[in-house]
Amino acid sequence: MSLLIRGGTIVTAERMARADVLCADGIITAIGPDLEAPGGAVVVDAEAAFVMPGGIDPHTHMELPFMGTVASEDFYTGTAAGLAGGTTMIIDFVIPGPTESPLDAYHIWRGRATKASADYSFHVAITGWSERVHAEMGILAQRHGVNSFKHFMAYKGAIMVDDGVLLNSFARALELGAMPTVHAENGEAVFHLQRSLLAAGITGPAGHALSRPPAVEGEAAERAITIANVIGTPVYIVHVSTEQAAAAIARARATGQRVFGEVLAQHLVIDESVYHHPDPAFAAAHVMSPPFRAKHHQNALWAGLASGQLQTTATDHCCFCAPQKAAGRDDFTLIPNGTGGIEDRMSVLWHHGVRSGRLTAQEFVRITSTNTAQIFNIHPRKGSIAVGSDADIVVWDGAALRRISASTHHQNVDFNVFEGMEVTGVARHTIAGGALVFTEGDLRAVRGAGRYIERPCFTPAVPRPAALDSLVRGA
Template sequence: MATKVIKGGTIIAADRTYKADVLIEGDIIAQIGTDLSGDEIIDATGCYLMPGGIDPHTHLEMPFMGTHSSDDFDTGTAAALAGGTTMVVDFVLPGADGLLAALQDWFQKAGKARTDYSFHMAITGWNKQIFDEMPKVVERGINTFKHFMAYKGALMVDDDEMFASFTRCAEIGAMPLVHAENGDVVAHLQQKLLAEGNNGPEAHGYSRPPEVEGEAANRAIMIADQAGVPLYIVHVSCEQAHEAIRRARQKGMRVYGEPLVQHLTLDESEYKNKDWDYAARRVMSPPFRDKSHQDGLWAGLASGSLQVVATDHCAFTTEQKRFGVGDFTKIPNGTGGLEDRMPVLWTRGVRTGRLTPNEFVAVTSTNIARILNIYPRKGAILPGSDADIVIWDPEASKVISAKTQKSAIDYNVFEGIEVTGLPRITLSRGQIAYKDGEVLAPTGSGRFVEREANAPANRALSTWKELTAPRKVERDPKNIPAGAQSMPNATPKNVIDVKDLSLVFQTNDGPVNALSNINLAVNGGEFVSFIGPSGCGKTTLLRVIADLEQPTSGTISVNSMTPSEARQNRAYGYVFQAAALYPWRTIGGNISLPLEVMSVPKAERASRIAKNLELVNLAGFEKKFPWQLSGGMQQRASIARALSFDPDMLLMDEPFGALDEIVRDHLNEELLKLWAKTQKTVIFVTHSIPEAVFLSTKIVVMSPRPGRIHEIIDCNLGTERTLDIRETPEFLEIAHRVREGLRHGHSYDE
């Protein structure tokens, strides 16, 4: 394998500076030392050797406002190499076909890249498909998801959608990104300005004041904290947003801030230019700010409260910008910057003393690689790292001009600025990709860089959140005030009356007798358990009561109504064997669903949700998603949902059957408390004899198919029960009777 040696240069890392040679074998840095030899010598005398730049924020060939950004992955990455950047991270914007379909489109676009590349995935809405596809995106090597808090009616997501996505990110080990601007306020200000006749490019800045960015940054930080996930805020342009990040980091929150080189060096006076084209070319979001914000951004980079510098390279030609003549809201947002980021930052940062050379490397490469979980493959000059190296001449100068740039746009927002400090040679994975003004890397030579999930910040935050999560205080029943679990007094009125009921299923193999000659009366306020061997028709009988199955013969009344009338009048709530919660809805949203169907007003829905969550001991969990709760907690949430419209009875089909014994015991106690408070009639299907005896006032013992009632056993165990009652002779006697009833019923029918 051919080797290269870079000799005579000074290595600048994020944490130290030293003179050394660098030996490259193929794509990889093989050795760092002195007097190294190789097949090809690259002279770096008088130059610095720095890790190739990584731009974490680009939009190449991006659809936006009815057009596409003018730089594709060919011209955009050529500009990057000319500026010392060897990797870009672009944004995938999904359409109606979902995340994976959009990702495939972006892979096709990126086939022209001359640098290595990776992607962030945008979340522009919320539904089950997005929920399901996010882990698959992570499997494809993408560990970040972008959320727009701006662009109302297009890309913007609301707080509920953002919290759902952030929580999903926490679950799959990914990190959310946000464009932090209050889209609702921006939309209002835009319409107000247009109505007043203020329609030029300068109005763009007026419509997006620093306050809307600061508010959104604070809101995103709070949502991320509650979701238990790190947060990356893109294009931080003002002190209000920076202050939110600084304050969060001081509290130990994992929040990262990304200013752009444009916001560090250009200001809002650019929009006051009398030339409409000049001003419109500089329209981007957030807009350029008053110069007073720049000192704080530079200080943030030096102190570490801001970690990276990007470009948000999203270039539109002058002709495309003219779409907004007469209406500033139609000016495509975005500027260039890939070729200029590192020279401008070196000139305005290192050469002015705002940044050290090491800090420059940190904010243009190393910190980015660490945050995106690709360090030390990228962002480092170390043995084993990719040989992405820029040979930087600190004394080389040029005047920035659109006439000499590699980008496809016809202007440059940094036009006329003289920069000192330029790449002499840029190596991408060991190959000379740029040298002395010429891009040498062929179109399509770039590679996709996979980024693993569960970066160190994710792992640390997950551990902390687990240790500090709310935990219920477990108390000895002896320390619970007497009567807290007392059994309600039964109301004598029959609420369920079944007479001579039979059910025959017709199958391809002939008729199957599921139920035969069932007669049963249930009083209001009773807790009745159905127990029997598998296939005896317990669940089938419950489904007949619920009008989910139709009997072949016999009659049944529920609250003096037919089962169909009872269902239409919502006389009962049904709890299934599985919790059956919608994963894309919060716990509160799941409980709200039947109320929404009933058109219950929002305020009343909120009241009922709070009341029922308190009943099942889940107060404070309404903003959580099902996957954040244990199996037992999910079943309690499903009970709360069944209670949401205040039915007269609960029909429960083995709701605790899949849970371990400890959790099951706990939920049995919780269910007794709930029953005591609500005075509901409960019909409960179970396979467990101890569970049936502990919970019930009456146990219906069923025999095998065709299902018949073998025996009805009263549970006269008093009005107060704790788990200790299971050791009493009275309890054991009833359990013995149930067991004998099951055995004799089974033997008789066989």
């Protein structure tokens, strides 16, 4: 099937130019002015609109078993909601238990994802260390296209790993040419503060933020970056929410270390006041980790995106409905952590980034698509408008208005953290795999149409760790 996007202005990370885009058999086959539409082709009107690479959300959790329940969003509903907002691919997470097989868990998640309506890939979490984990990291990387491994420095007693696991796993990732990624919060400190707050009678959602102050994120980010430097591997820090963590990344990058930082759309516009709302259910609906922060942290995050010190934006899309959140009514540590956002990320970033003057349209493309594709080695297949790239495209109306609400969103959750926010910038049409899957408010997502995208590792290289350089110099 052929599809012609006519009359729009192409925006990529490198350029802006008015041109038509012709797609056939799921890829972009021609770009240029006044292209002819083949017989039977679908013609998409992009007049007065931008034609951009479809968004890639590098951090989602569809149907995740977590904290005694399962996220309400499955791979079909979540990816369909993403298509409605201009996101055409996700990178989700395989999370085995500490004694479980990462490879077995990967196959379980692959089975869950067969219903996806958009393309998907997986990071695989390393939650314990053994010879089996060492071997299975190799199998995942070399046979299944997994080039990133996740490490949780939080959630003591569940999936938190210690420095020994980080050192072993980072070294193995380096051997494979894979990217270690890190949830940076000092889990021991969080656990201590949780116990102290509960003992003091602070049991409501406000305790969640108090138990995870900015310092615990800053310390963990510094530690992860230091371990990566010792090993000689790049590292990717997920959901950076504080000026301390952003500064740690900037300092490391200034020395030439390969450190990447991800920001959630939610952390850019929502602050910690939500935890003091008079309705405990409202406050609980905002419980996620890291929590929402004081407003001044938002300035550091925007500055990091504008300067290039922070590279990607995500949502950590992990939805739990009100009855699930109510499990922590009398103990904030039992509130399932997570909020939604996959449908709204692009609009929120356009409105508060591009329309406000913080970002250019090309920077918007970089942080919503291209940088993720490059960091995780699927560019230019993804994240680009180029001949030969996948036909994952959003026709973006930068002047259209919409009001975000749970009553109108496509996400399978009864709450929206952006509720009532009026944003300028919406997906007019979304094309995924060359098919028109969202057009002028009509969602046409097809269950099971999404493909698993293998992400090849980079060429393995094992440079001498910085610690050995110091020893040699000392000798």
